[in-house]
Amino acid sequence: NLAGQLFLQKITSGDAGSSYPVGIIAPNDFTAYAVLRMATGQGKVMGADYGLIGFDDDARSCALGLTTVRPPIEAMGEEAGRLLLRALHGEQGGLQVRLRSQVIPRASTDLPNREFPAGNSKVS
Secondary structure, three states: OHHHHHHHHHHHOOOOOOOOOEEEEOOOHHHHHHHHHHHHHOOOOEOOOEEEEEEOOOHHHHHHOOEEEEOOHHHHHHHHHHHHHHHHOOOOOOOOOOOOOEEEOOHHHOOOOOOOOOOOOOOO
16 A cells, blocks of 8 residues: 555655654555554554544554544435436436535544644644
8 A cells, every 4th residue: 555655654764754643544444453453563652743634534443543534325325326226217318416425533633732834733
């Protein structure tokens, strides 16, 4: 995972370029687990040395303390069914459906309070 390797290189080099915390938003929980394994192998502590967010809310996320984004799976299925029925009935159109995902905060983003450079702020 190139993104994870580059991120780890940055946080383990001692040259993070700033005094504020660094973090990564992984494209899915599986990738976040890979980053977690690599960082742990380098002696870094998730939620203290860096923030980490995944996507999917995989079953292991809770046990590992990974903050994740939970997609609305049931609503996605319902909307897919509606779109399929419309298509089967010959309805056309550029329908766009937007559904809200839910952020599930856990220990991986419970970073300690730190000083931020001017112009930057911690998002709670």
